[in-house]
Amino acid sequence: MELATHGAMPDGGVTRLALSEADIDARRLIARWAESLQAEVLADDAGNCFIRYAGRDPELPPVMAGSHIDTVPGGGKFDGAYGVVAALEVIEAMQQAGVRPKRSVEAVIWTNEEGARFSPGQMGAAAFAGTRSVDEILCVKDRDGVRVRDVLPRMLAALPKARMRSLGVPITAFFEAHIEQGPELEAHATQIGVVTGIQGRRSFIVTVLGEAAHGGTARQSERKDALLGAVRIIGALEASVLENESDARLTIGTFSLEPNAPLVVPGCVRFSVDLRHPENATMKRLGDLVPAICARHRGACAVEVVENANAPCAYFGEPMMQFIEAAVDRLQLSRRRIFSLAGHDSREIVKIAPTGMIFVPCKRGLSHSALEEAEPHDLAAGARVLAEVVIAACDA
Ligand SMILES: [Zn+2]
Structure with a gap:
């Protein structure tokens, strides 16, 4: 005490x-x-x-x-x-x-x-x-x-x-x-x-790079909205990682947005991905999916995935x-x-x-x-x- x-x-x-x-x-x-x-x-x-x-x-x-x-x-x-x-x-x-x-x-x-x-x-x-x-x-x-x-x-x-x-x-x-x-x-x-x-863990920092633009004037079809890209990626991660794996744990614990202003299309989003599973083979397989899922769902944005922890x-x-x-x-x-x-x-x-x-x-x-x-x-x-x-x- x-x-x-x-x-x-x-x-x-x-x-x-x-x-x-x-x-x-x-x-x-x-x-x-x-x-x-x-x-x-x-x-x-x-x-x-x-x-x-x-x-x-x-x-x-x-x-x-x-x-x-x-x-x-x-x-x-x-x-x-x-x-x-x-x-x-x-x-x-x-x-x-x-x-x-x-x-x-x-x-x-x-x-x-x-x-x-x-x-x-x-x-x-x-x-x-x-x-x-x-x-x-x-x-x-x-x-x-x-x-x-x-x-x-x-x-x-x-x-x-x-x-x-x-x-x-x-x-x-x-x-x-x-x-x-x-x-x-x-x-x-x-x-x-x-x-x-x-239990082991793998963790990643994902950066979605879009293009900041005027929220009123930029054409919807031409936008590179980093937030919408990040949302698609997170939804896909949840679907792919947790599907049929009741022992898997997925956490997006940090999330930041730039420039984070009401009138601006988000130009950059960064979030963490924490992944856990009690068996090393499954954790390796699930972790290896992360970069591929990010690439597949990035849309018009660029995406960078850095693995910052891999503890079996x-x-x-x-x-x-x-x-x-x-x-x-x-x-x-x-x-x-x-x-x-x-x-x-x-x-x-x-x-x-x-x-x-x-x-x-x-x-x-x-x-x-x-x-x-x-x-x-x-x-x-x-x-x-x-x-x-x-x-x-x-x-x-
Ligand atoms: Zn402790």
Whole structure:
């Protein structure tokens, strides 16, 4: 709740965009918590932050747990933040119990998971996993033309005691606790979701270039109306992508129009296309349709399609799921396996280390919303499972 004061909205939601003042203030708060735990703070060139509780053998690769603290505009208090706070709670509990494990434990804050300001998301985790280069992510611009490179130094300056460390250090395992962001656990009155994998996504930026003209005088037959072209394309995308594919998800989340004046035929339209499917082969096929559909329905306009994210589905594997299930059973909590339809940092980290995710229920499955809510006893149960798996992995 204290973390949620940074970026708090009057309606109870949180707007804490990546590397905004609210994000920087929230990291400052977490660094203060780290200080009270006498834990070291580290950071890397992608702005990922690590709160380190040194183990008995500090040379061994650490066990990491965490998530992200950035939100979408008008997001909730729990998405991401829960996983970071739960990881800090694990460190605090270990200290209070006098437990110093063999391997070090690090609570991690991955930079820009949401991609709401700097698209696409999972930026810090992707840089850590080596999927994206630091040089590339530093050049990513937000809507106002501000680059990651312009704001990252401000964030690091807010953590003067943080020790810089190279990206992609070896890790023993990574665990991410997260609210489900869907209705399944609540519907089945189950406390813990053991995540089997994460749905992949492909995303595109489509630019339709027409010709701005006088709305009163330009002949209808000679117009190159970018908005009408975009509307035809979106209708065709909906028809082709969603046809016979009930598991597919298609979202046009941003849309801009130039010059956006009542008397002017629109000259340029730009929109985003986010496409998801739980099977990689189908997602590839559907994604490959996008440029062709845009070309076929552009009419008199020109169209440009840029794919800006292509993340296949990730699967965590049977040994990891059984490792988490054993911990849930030791705590005598109820569990079920669940496939994550939302994206998470774990989709990147699983590429470089054994990775597992623990879901807890959230009210009505609502997320990315001010109405996002979770019960304290569910959050506590998830944190206990996180503690079990972290300790078991530390001493393995
Ligand atoms: Zn999240």
